[in-house]
Amino acid sequence: MTENEGSNNQKSGADYVRAMFAAMITARVLENKLSSLYKAGKIVGGVYLGKGQEAVSAALGAALIPGKDIFAPLIRDQAGRTAFGEPLIDCARAYLGSALGPMRGRDGNIHRGRPLEGMLAMISHLGSAVSVVAGALFAKRLKGELLGCVGATCVGDGATSTGAFHEGLNLAAVEKLPLIVIIADNQFAYSTPTSSQYACHDLVDRAKGYGVAGHSVDGTDFLACAAVIGDAVKRARDGDGPQLIVAKLLRLSGHGEHDDGSYVPAEIKQSHYGRDCLDVAEMQLLEYGILTKEVIASMREIAATDVQAAVAQAQQEPTPDPYQEVWHAWSTERFYSENS
Amino acid sequence: MTENEGSNNQKSGADYVRAMFAAMITARVLENKLSSLYKAGKIVGGVYLGKGQEAVSAALGAALIPGKDIFAPLIRDQAGRTAFGEPLIDCARAYLGSALGPMRGRDGNIHRGRPLEGMLAMISHLGSAVSVVAGALFAKRLKGELLGCVGATCVGDGATSTGAFHEGLNLAAVEKLPLIVIIADNQFAYSTPTSSQYACHDLVDRAKGYGVAGHSVDGTDFLACAAVIGDAVKRARDGDGPQLIVAKLLRLSGHGEHDDGSYVPAEIKQSHYGRDCLDVAEMQLLEYGILTKEVIASMREIAATDVQAAVAQAQQEPTPDPYQEVWHAWSTERFYSENS
Amino acid sequence: MSVTYIDAIREAQEHLLRDDPRVFLYGQDIAAFGGAFKATKGLSEMFPGRVIDAPISEDAMAGMAIGAALEGMRPIVEMQFADFSSIAFNQIVNHAATHFYRTGMPVPITMRLPSGGTAGSGPFHSQSMETIYAHYPGVVVVTPATVADAYSMLIESVKLDDPVIYCEHKFLYRWLKAQSFKGDGLPIGQARITRMGRHATVVTYSAMVHEAVRAAERLQQESGWEIEVVDLRSVKPLDIDTVLASVARTGRLLALGEAFPWGGVTAEVVARVVADGFHLLEAPPMRLNARDTPVPYHPKLWAAHRPTPESICDSLRKLLSY
Amino acid sequence: MSVTYIDAIREAQEHLLRDDPRVFLYGQDIAAFGGAFKATKGLSEMFPGRVIDAPISEDAMAGMAIGAALEGMRPIVEMQFADFSSIAFNQIVNHAATHFYRTGMPVPITMRLPSGGTAGSGPFHSQSMETIYAHYPGVVVVTPATVADAYSMLIESVKLDDPVIYCEHKFLYRWLKAQSFKGDGLPIGQARITRMGRHATVVTYSAMVHEAVRAAERLQQESGWEIEVVDLRSVKPLDIDTVLASVARTGRLLALGEAFPWGGVTAEVVARVVADGFHLLEAPPMRLNARDTPVPYHPKLWAAHRPTPESICDSLRKLLSY
Numbered sequence A, B: 001m002t003e004n005e006g007s008n009n010q011k012s013g014a015d016y017v018r019a020m021f022a023a024m025i026t027a028r029v030l031e032n033k034l035s036s037l038y039k040a041g042k043i044v045g046g047v048y049l050g051k052g053q054e055a056v057s058a059a060l061g062a063a064l065i066p067g068k069d070i071f072a073p074l075i076r077d078q079a080g081r082t083a084f085g086e087p088l089i090d091c092a093r094a095y096l097g098s099a100l101g102p103m104r105g106r107d108g109n110i111h112r113g114r115p116l117e118g119m120l121a122m123i124s125h126l127g128s129a130v131s132v133v134a135g136a137l138f139a140k141r142l143k144g145e146l147l148g149c150v151g152a153t154c155v156g157d158g159a160t161s162t163g164a165f166h167e168g169l170n171l172a173a174v175e176k177l178p179l180i181v182i183i184a185d186n187q188f189a190y191s192t193p194t195s196s197q198y199a200c201h202d203l204v205d206r207a208k209g210y211g212v213a214g215h216s217v218d219g220t221d222f223l224a225c226a227a228v229i230g231d232a233v234k235r236a237r238d239g240d241g242p243q244l245i246v247a248k249l250l251r252l253s254g255h256g257e258h259d260d261g262s263y264v265p266a267e268i269k270q271s272h273y274g275r276d277c278l279d280v281a282e283m284q285l286l287e288y289g290i291l292t293k294e295v296i297a298s299m300r301e302i303a304a305t306d307v308q309a310a311v312a313q314a315q316q317e318p319t320p321d322p323y324q325e326v327w328h329a330w331s332t333e334r335f336y337s338e339n340s
Numbered sequence C, D: 001m002s003v004t005y006i007d008a009i010r011e012a013q014e015h016l017l018r019d020d021p022r023v024f025l026y027g028q029d030i031a032a033f034g035g036a037f038k039a040t041k042g043l044s045e046m047f048p049g050r051v052i053d054a055p056i057s058e059d060a061m062a063g064m065a066i067g068a069a070l071e072g073m074r075p076i077v078e079m080q081f082a083d084f085s086s087i088a089f090n091q092i093v094n095h096a097a098t099h100f101y102r103t104g105m106p107v108p109i110t111m112r113l114p115s116g117g118t119a120g121s122g123p124f125h126s127q128s129m130e131t132i133y134a135h136y137p138g139v140v141v142v143t144p145a146t147v148a149d150a151y152s153m154l155i156e157s158v159k160l161d162d163p164v165i166y167c168e169h170k171f172l173y174r175w176l177k178a179q180s181f182k183g184d185g186l187p188i189g190q191a192r193i194t195r196m197g198r199h200a201t202v203v204t205y206s207a208m209v210h211e212a213v214r215a216a217e218r219l220q221q222e223s224g225w226e227i228e229v230v231d232l233r234s235v236k237p238l239d240i241d242t243v244l245a246s247v248a249r250t251g252r253l254l255a256l257g258e259a260f261p262w263g264g265v266t267a268e269v270v271a272r273v274v275a276d277g278f279h280l281l282e283a284p285p286m287r288l289n290a291r292d293t294p295v296p297y298h299p300k301l302w303a304a305h306r307p308t309p310e311s312i313c314d315s316l317r318k319l320l321s322y
Ligand SMILES: Cc1ncc(C[n+]2csc(CCOP(=O)(O)OP(=O)(O)O)c2C)c(N)n1
Pocket: A075, A076, A124, A125, A126, A155, A156, A157, A158, A159, A160, A162, A184, A186, A188, A189, A190, A251, A255, C028, C056, C058, C080, C084, C087
């Protein structure tokens, strides 16, 4: 076994939660910035935030190994992206309409990705990524490179109602692939409450029906996310097959920044899941002596500086030029005469 | 409440199993006939039989109330169709290519239906009927006519892997509709064993994940089918919401008559589920004194006569005439000039 | 006081819910929230139990509508974006569209597809899918371009016994205004001469009608060309008679659309015109469509991906100079 | 000894599996059973672990192929019938087809679609879906009509970096025979003159090439007309140059296809020919397609639903007498 195989390259507990927390802080600062840019009319397209879901997302992103694992982030995964190593500039470029970066203005915001580096570029159709990640893992197995690798994606409560989610998870189960699917059950799909989305007591009840491991976690509890999600990733890496994790939480923003989320009842906002995972994280990290107030303060400063730098850079960059744009959907060059 | 409401119009136990058995015998005789006609080259298109699945199918069909309930039979539901009241001539016409009957040669074999009478005409795409039956029930609710009604459909183990099955069942669960879905788990989807279809221990484990009632039954056990399926239909009728029934059995024919099913291992054929539910039924009916040998013999004779009559009639009927055929896919007549 | 295109869609649904007990609405976020575009705002309060939030299950949403239609109802299904109807594709083209032919029993469902491009919406929130549905026998595909048509054609769609794909253009939602919902009463299946002209005919539909009119006005001012604009209104059935009559007057045809270039409405229009009106043509019929790539996200790319008054004028100048 | 069209498909897959470790096959019943049409017979034994039975999950099958392609593999996915690809539609047109444009990374998957009508197969086992896929930017859609093309184009499809919809015609599977798999080496994107002629051009593809040749032979015998038959081979890209060159020789065009009549290949061919070759035409270009209903089940209806040598001759006679 090379050093990259097996689960021994999983970060140690403290390193893992520190990496998580750093990503969460950065994501929050970045998203706050995106929100004000949106309000100032500086953003191209819509803005979709992961506020309140950072612990879940970062726990996943930080448990994955860039360059080895596959990660298909979804709409609320800024923290996971950052933890997985996505440069901030990718996000800034996508939202600010720079012509540079992986999507070059052809696609934007949360649809960005670096598929060559194992971070897939989502399409909007919910659930579609599940089978695609399964396929990437299947390919790794065929190439003899699967050992110690995992693939992961996040979906919302709403996305569990798609046929694509069902077909993809079932396929992964049949092929016993090391796929981690996190359901961030944030109680709403856009405005639709879960009572119109599913009728089971808890979505984790679905795990048995697919023959996959099921895990539940309080998505606002930072250390619980680290423990449960870190463990599930480790299990998948060690050959235990697909892992379905259901995290309970609340989206702390609107569906997108165009939406004030006023349909979320006050009781829910004030309930346990209405708490901010970042506050919980800070409390827990201090309590366990993993980080000090000073370190946290300096992490925030670094995040602010990094975000500022990325945004400033993207804002200076050229926007796409339709006259420079190569209008081809095929990669096969000899077909190009066709569209001319 | 009118006399058609509530569950009191469910047949009494003995009547129910007698109706089941009569349909099973008729279906078997009919299918044997179709098989020989196929071998003699007299059939238009393919032939798909329900041999070995009659107890499950008839238990459902006989528990439904024609003119009130909705039934969406699938590929192996000859017995259920007959029990629900489908005239034999519909089947004969579809298979023999008569221009008469509900499908008029435009569609055939198992795709036939009488949607106006609550028996839907399936499309091939597996799983598609689940949401359609749910929609019919939803409509009945909106019209204030749902009380005491149910809708039912059958799928195979293979069809559970479709997104349509998942979306449809979930929707029915969310809307708490009186939908009965029977999964006839006959261990194969065409040639594909269930190990390539699902990874759970038992498909009934899916019920909890949808928040619906789950039932298991030995599909070769006639009385068990009557008890479990009859009960599930009653529960749905009484307002207990969707019912998922998983029947274990074995297809006793090829996938279609073009297929000898030689991929089914001998051990499986000789196993418990390889037994013929018709033999079991006869044994049980005699044992419990519900029918006598003489009655059964005369039922077989009646079935043979009826089948013979239907086939003879269909064979004499005209085949469709392309020059008489009205080539319109729309019902709106003022659009017809469009295709001319 | 003026009303908008989206107002028309909302009003038509209110009207239908009020007048026809068979009508109900089904879609994601359409009940209390009033829909992603507010096309059903307030309706769930006015008609309790008849405006229902659906799970994110487009296949089952279409299937449920089909089942309800078979039970005598007249469902209107809102897709959150036309692009997501790709998940409902099978139920629409194979279940709903074939049913009348197969069984003699029609399936009166109306699928509302918020269609077409808007700035910054990208490849999955901008598609025009009329071609995909119109290719299949059995569906009616309507593409209203005016406030009055948005209103009357939605009402008419629900009254039709056949499944209707109602393509509503998102760009027109709030931009397009009128004094009232009242129109000229043209039925589905009949095209309209939106602007009269003598020198060339632009045949188009949906939002492109307005771009064509802009181009026509520009050419008139610039060089006195009089361009006739035909609004197809429904792309299936397609009123080729009105198109041919126009081409008979002008001798020149530009078929214009916002969809992808391969196949589709513009190809169908040209192919039918040359089949029956070859002798009427004084110049080769032209087509102008979007570019053959996914719809770009960035507004600058998007604006160059779809036809614009400028590119329409360019095409018309070529057509007129032949 | 002769080989068939289905042999070619099987052989090409064997060849690919042998020569290219990136290739694997995925589909329902394709492993031990060898596929519903036996296109993969024996291959799972020859290449253990590389010919895999899929669950009945067309969406996930396409998704899994996309993921595998992104990891450097070259999957070939068998749909049991083209008609069931309606379930994979979203993954194909929105995921696979947009990926290169969006990210610069191509998705080399090959989707095998057993297409077209055969007697007694009915509305859901007879469809020709090339139009649906060709409408979307980013996919290559091939429609082999000969044994040699079935072989070489499948190999070429897998070598292409773009997603390919490989439409194989079920009617040709066992009926079409040849002496070997060797052909003329034409690449995807180039059409072929299947039969030379002087009086009219029939542009077609897939099984209709053979019906066109039959019609041409009949007209030659009956009345001496010499009909040229162009086999498009791929409908996207579509080799309009070869078509135009043929029309330049004959002055008359019949675009022929087995698919539904609205939009599609025949409309696209006519629209392109009139755009660039209007002056070449001596008669209005004609189209002949299937009728605008679902494909009927009964063989008698089916035979009158699709174009036949008789109906092709009728169309050609009209075209020639203009
Ligand atoms: C197949 C499909 N249908 C509809 C949409 C439109 N849509 C985008 S996000 C969203 C809500 C998603 O809810 P959920 O999955 O719970 O994720 P959350 O937004 O709560 O994180 C919807 C309906 C979509 N993207 N895909």
